[in-house]
Amino acid sequence: MPTSATPDLGTEFLERPLANPLMNAAGVWCTLAAQLDALADSEAAAIVTKSCTLVRRDGNPEPRYRALPLGSINSMGLPNEGYLYYLDYAAHHDYDHKPLFVSVSGLSLDDNLTIVAALRDVVLPALLEINLSCPNVPGKAQPGYDFEAMDELLAEVATAYRRPFGVKLPPYFDFAHFDTVAQILNRYEHLAFITCINSVGNALIIDTGQESAVIRPKDGFGGLGGDYVLPTALANVNAFHRRCPTKTIIGCGGVRTGEHVFQHLLAGATLVQVGTALYEEGPGIFQRLARELAELMAHKGYRRIDEFRGRLKTL
């Protein structure tokens, strides 16, 4: 039943009303204050910082990002300004305008706990997201694939932080892993949101003509994003939406059009992040995505996101 009324893209995240469900993916357009400011000025309804470490990092050697016909491969290696830079940005951020997530990716449990304690002690409305899933630091495994280490980290963070926080997960590919990870996450009441997914780690793109890898770090192995990963992202969003009914899901992966946003919402996401497409198109993309999502909703006769979020049909 198509209608001509403009749909309302408004949503709520942890009881806070937002103008729409769109935001950047951590790592894209969010390393420097000027980039974060550009997101604040865009149609994105929320912002997340680059994942930060205890001290500033240059990251991996270039070339470390390559755009591809169906997405991108990257091995950035957590280039960031160090956590104090992002705490300072958070201290000056206008939270009435839009929420700010601070993404944290300490290189050890102790590093993570130091950063978490600092964020707790500054008592800002910033939202903590622990990144359990960076595939690109040579010699460091992703905590999200070591279930015991992940459980220990979450126990320590939950005890230290005592406020709502979230995690950024790597993609999982097996129902046994969905079940195990969901059981771990469900143990922590303060773990309020789950971001699915980080890039599909350690892919290898080969240039046939050059007979070569296309990025330098890790012999060419890097995280895949863009169209390649949309079905994996949707599966993870829906798997955790089903298994973690008290948690809010943030969808990330393969979002390039309003239809992709709609699919993430249908799978159960409350917010939807944009990575590769934001990297390629810049912050103006949020206006286009909002328009395309509104057009699709109008075409389908939906007036509000609540009318279809999480209502994926199965056969």
Ligand code: SIN
């Ligand atoms: C990177 O900096 O290598 C990407 C961060 C991530 O995948 O979490």
